[in-house]
Structure formats: structure tokens, C-alpha cells
Amino acid sequence: MTRDDTTAASRRLAEWAAAARFDEVPQHHDAILNAWVDSAAVAISGFDTDEFAPVRRFATDAGIDGPGRSQLWGDGSTTSAASAALLNGTACHVMDYDDVHTRIHGHPSTVLFPALLAVAQEVDAPPERFLSGYVAGLGVMTGVSVMFGPDHYTRGWHSTATCGAVGAAAGIAAMLEFDVDGLQQAMAAAASMVGGLRANFGTTMKPLHAGLAARAGVEAVLLVRAGATARAGALELPLGAVSVFGDGSWPGDLDDPAAAVIEAAERAPEQLGLKLYPSCLGTHYAIDAALEVRERLAGERVERITVRIPRGARTALLYDDPTSGLESKFSLPFAVAVALAHGLPGPDRFTDEGAADPRVRALMTRIVVEEDPSGGDAAASMGLRYAEIAANGAEGRTATARVAHPRGSAANPASAADVDAKFRECARRLPDGHARKLLRRLRVTRDLTTLRDLFPLV
Missing domain, CATH: 3.30.1330.120 (2-methylcitrate dehydratase PrpD)
Structure with a gap:
């Protein structure tokens, strides 16, 4: 196998992500916007939980809750992009009420949206680029899960974290219009930052996996933008992510392994499901x-x-x-x-x-x-x-x-009305006018002029 063959999947995945556009997948708009509204809802509610409080205290005590333009979704205050990704990602997952993806075997939006919005607000990225970054990040997260194999999760890895950090880095890099080389390096850098053990389910560490993955995605992109290097094929190369985290099943006997990864990326929104109960x-x-x-x-x-x-x-x-x-x-x-x-x-x-x-x-x-x-x-x-x-x-x-298909799953999907009702339930802590205005803005995110100050200051 040549070097080009060895790293073909991550290269083609980076090419696909660089070209991904929200406006070009209208068939998935409803699923993506439902996931966006749902993520905002559960994060707002998660900020009020006792389980989230230690992570908020940690951010302050560790000095990472620094100045910036990125908002905390629960109160509208601002902090650095990395800190916002960590805190919003954790809050989004702390109630285990966030969306799920059957192929990833994890929770994509709890990583992707917090990471993307943190950087989008910092640099004032256009809303369409933010949503396109989600398309790219979700596709890459799904493609990486294919490369890691179905037993990646059963061996003890939390796919939300391991696949999520790479997907978040790809989504942010695509949003910022990195070229393919830069995007592939961002993915490789994030692959060196992943972790998350299922043995910690039922503790603070489980939701923190999502926050850490979101922060890793942000930091990987910022490192590459600052000139840091990573091996572009670090996903597939010997001693790379697939050999370390994968279950050994990929590429198997596939005639074109890279094509299988791209197909999974393109179909990723079809397998999004939302939760109507706050449990696993x-x-x-x-x-x-x-x-x-x-x-x-x-x-x-x-x-x-x-x-x-x-x-x-x-x-x-x-x-x-x-x-x-x-x-x-x-x-x-x-x-x-x-x-x-x-x-x-x-x-x-x-x-x-x-x-x-x-x-x-x-x-x-x-x-x-x-x-x-x-x-x-x-x-x-x-x-x-x-x-x-x-x-x-x-x-x-x-x-x-x-x-066999619970309410809210991809095969028995929640309606926009279901999602909006869940948002109103989760956002009860906000003044009523603030909640209604935020829901309207989330639903028309593509048409906003800026994503800054999206969440109300409360």
C-alpha cells in the first residue's frame, strides 16, 4: 500500500468537508435546525443543574474562563472561545437530553454546535458558514466513526468525545475556509487530543467528555492557524488514530474504503435523532x-x-x-x-x-x-x-x-413542534420574552446578519 493509499480516506474526507455547504443540502435543513434548537434548549437548562456547577467552578478556579467574544448560552456572558466550547458543550450534555446519532454511537451536536459557535462569535463568521461548518463537522464525525469501527464504542471509548473532537476541528476549519491541507492538519491535531472512557458514565466526567471534545476542536484549529504542525495522515498512518482507537475492522475488504467514508459523511444528517426523555x-x-x-x-x-x-x-x-x-x-x-x-x-x-x-x-x-x-x-x-x-x-x-424505534429517534422523528415545546420547557428560567425571541432567532439562524450576542444576557 502506498503512502497516498494509506491516507486517502482522511484526505478525501477533508476535501469533502472543505466543500460542504448548508445551502446545498436543503433536504437536511429541518433536521439540522431541529438539532440546533434542541442543543440550545438543553444547554440553557443544563447551566442550572447541580451537576454542571463543578465544571463552572473549575473554569474559574483554573483561570481558563478568560476574556473573549464567545457567549455562555445559559446567561449570555462572554468568555474565550476555548472556555465557551468547554462550558457550553458540557452544559449541553449534562442532562443527557441532547441528540444522538445511530452511526456515530454518540452525541454529535453537543460537541459541534458549542465549538462552532464559540469560534463563529469570536471572529464574527457569517451564519451560513456556521451552519456549513456543522454539515462538515457532522460528516467528518460520522466518517471517523466508520474508520474506528462498530466495536470502538463497545471497547470502552465514548464516541462523542473521540470522534467528536476530530469532527469539531473539521467543522471549524471548514467554517473558517481553511484549504484542504490545513483542514486535514486540524483533524490530525485534534486526533492527538481525544479521550473519554465509558466507565465514567453516570459521573461528571461523562458530560465533560463533550465539553473537552468541543474545546479540543477549537484549540486544534487555533493551533494550526498559529503555525503548529500535525501529520496530515495521522488518522490512518501506523501508530495513528485508527490503529489506536479502531477495532481493527476497517478497511476490511472494501474495494474503495474512502468512498465508504464519504458516503457515510454525506448521509450523516439522516441518522440524527432527538431525545424526548433526559436519560441514556x-x-x-x-x-x-x-x-x-x-x-x-x-x-x-x-x-x-x-x-x-x-x-x-x-x-x-x-x-x-x-x-x-x-x-x-x-x-x-x-x-x-x-x-x-x-x-x-x-x-x-x-x-x-x-x-x-x-x-x-x-x-x-x-x-x-x-x-x-x-x-x-x-x-x-x-x-x-x-x-x-x-x-x-x-x-x-x-x-x-x-x-424498536423510540419517540424522537431517526426512524420515529420528533416534529419541529415537539422540539419547540422542549425548548420552551428547558428555557423556562429565561424571561418569557427572551425565550420567545431566542427561539425565533434560532429558527432563522441562516438569515441573521451576525451570531454575536445571540443568547440573551440574564
Whole structure:
């Protein structure tokens, strides 16, 4: 294999990203703008959480919360681009209420939008370039996930962070109109800054992965712009990102591996899904099934609940007996019990107080989870996931439900009205006039004259 062959995928990915334009993908505008509104919503709400407070204190105590033109979405104050990316990215992910992507096996917008807007506000980039940067960043993030392989996530890496930093760097570089060489170097630089372990799910580190990836994307681009160098093919070269982070499956027997990466990049917006519950996506299948069962039993006391899921579907659900709000977001028994006990689970259910709810805890003791070994590995392929629930009522009735496409997922998408309603819920802390004005501006971002001072000062 020649040197050119070895690095062909990252080169073609950089060429594709440099040419990506929001105006040229009108079929994806609704999905992208929904993701943008959704990201702003959950970040605004995330700023108010106890879980975000340590990260905000850290930024101040460590002296990285310096002067700049980039806004913090929760209060409209300004700071440096790197600090804004870190804090907004973390706030966006802290409630685990942000969007998901089935191919990436992670959360793209929580990294991309905070990183892009931080730099866009600093340099006053045109709104169209900001949105084009998102198209480029999402495509690169997806392409990198293909190169890392389906078992990258199951081996313990948090794809939001590992793929996200490279995608953020590519998106920012594309927004700033770097040439292909510069864009490829920015991607390579970001690849040296990635990390994020799934063992830390259910702690502050999990949302911080998103913030650190967003900041890494910003810093990689600023370093390259300042003259720092990185090996342009560091993704695929020996000792590079694919060999270190990848699962060994790529390029496999593909005739044209680079073409497969570009195809994934081009189709990336099709696989965006939004969350309608503030918990790990792995719980949403069972939540929707539990809501159906709850309706059918119509208030009858539930004696026994059996939850059946495919093999590997619990890979991110680390806590059968959660003791905190963060842990409860990654607990399948808790998610089922809270849906059965209270109906639609909002943010107030996944708190420290919610995790101790005696009604929910009592229901959890009646839940049995079974994994079906006959199908494929749902840890490696999100397309194989489902949840079946069978419940027995105290009066003898039974109810069953099966969900393969939870509400908000790419296959069962949320409407713009759903997203706007979620925004209003999350932005309740803002004065009403401020929230309405911000929502209108987010919806017409492409037509704004500037992105500076986008978020209200509160």
C-alpha cells in the first residue's frame, strides 16, 4: 500500500468537508435546525443543574474562563472561545437530553454546535458558514466513526468525545475556509487530543467528555492557524488514530474504503435523532414500552414486570441500583419503574431526589431484565435494539408492548413542534420574552446578519 493509499480516506474526507455547504443540502435543513434548537434548549437548562456547577467552578478556579467574544448560552456572558466550547458543550450534555446519532454511537451536536459557535462569535463568521461548518463537522464525525469501527464504542471509548473532537476541528476549519491541507492538519491535531472512557458514565466526567471534545476542536484549529504542525495522515498512518482507537475492522475488504467514508459523511444528517426523555438512549426503548403498558393497565397495581432486550443493549446502562440523579440516567430498571409510576419522565425525575423516590424504588424490585442471546450484538449496532415489556397486574390483567424505534429517534422523528415545546420547557428560567425571541432567532439562524450576542444576557 502506498503512502497516498494509506491516507486517502482522511484526505478525501477533508476535501469533502472543505466543500460542504448548508445551502446545498436543503433536504437536511429541518433536521439540522431541529438539532440546533434542541442543543440550545438543553444547554440553557443544563447551566442550572447541580451537576454542571463543578465544571463552572473549575473554569474559574483554573483561570481558563478568560476574556473573549464567545457567549455562555445559559446567561449570555462572554468568555474565550476555548472556555465557551468547554462550558457550553458540557452544559449541553449534562442532562443527557441532547441528540444522538445511530452511526456515530454518540452525541454529535453537543460537541459541534458549542465549538462552532464559540469560534463563529469570536471572529464574527457569517451564519451560513456556521451552519456549513456543522454539515462538515457532522460528516467528518460520522466518517471517523466508520474508520474506528462498530466495536470502538463497545471497547470502552465514548464516541462523542473521540470522534467528536476530530469532527469539531473539521467543522471549524471548514467554517473558517481553511484549504484542504490545513483542514486535514486540524483533524490530525485534534486526533492527538481525544479521550473519554465509558466507565465514567453516570459521573461528571461523562458530560465533560463533550465539553473537552468541543474545546479540543477549537484549540486544534487555533493551533494550526498559529503555525503548529500535525501529520496530515495521522488518522490512518501506523501508530495513528485508527490503529489506536479502531477495532481493527476497517478497511476490511472494501474495494474503495474512502468512498465508504464519504458516503457515510454525506448521509450523516439522516441518522440524527432527538431525545424526548433526559436519560441514556438505551433506556428510551423501554420507557416507551413501559408507557404503553401503563396505559393498558389503567392504574392497576403492577406485580411483576419482565423487560426483554437484545444482547448487548445494556452496554451503557451501568447502574441497576442508582444512588444519584446522574446514575439514574443509566439505569434500565429505574427508567422502566419511573415511567410506570409517573408517566412521561421529565427532567425532575432524573435527580438525586428522583433516584430515591420510594414508589419508583418499590417498583424496581419487581422488575426482571432478560437479554435475548439469539439476535445480533446490539452493543455494536444500534439498529438491532428494541425493548419488550410484559407486566402482570394485581387484578389478573396482563399487558405487553414492544418498541424498536423510540419517540424522537431517526426512524420515529420528533416534529419541529415537539422540539419547540422542549425548548420552551428547558428555557423556562429565561424571561418569557427572551425565550420567545431566542427561539425565533434560532429558527432563522441562516438569515441573521451576525451570531454575536445571540443568547440573551440574564
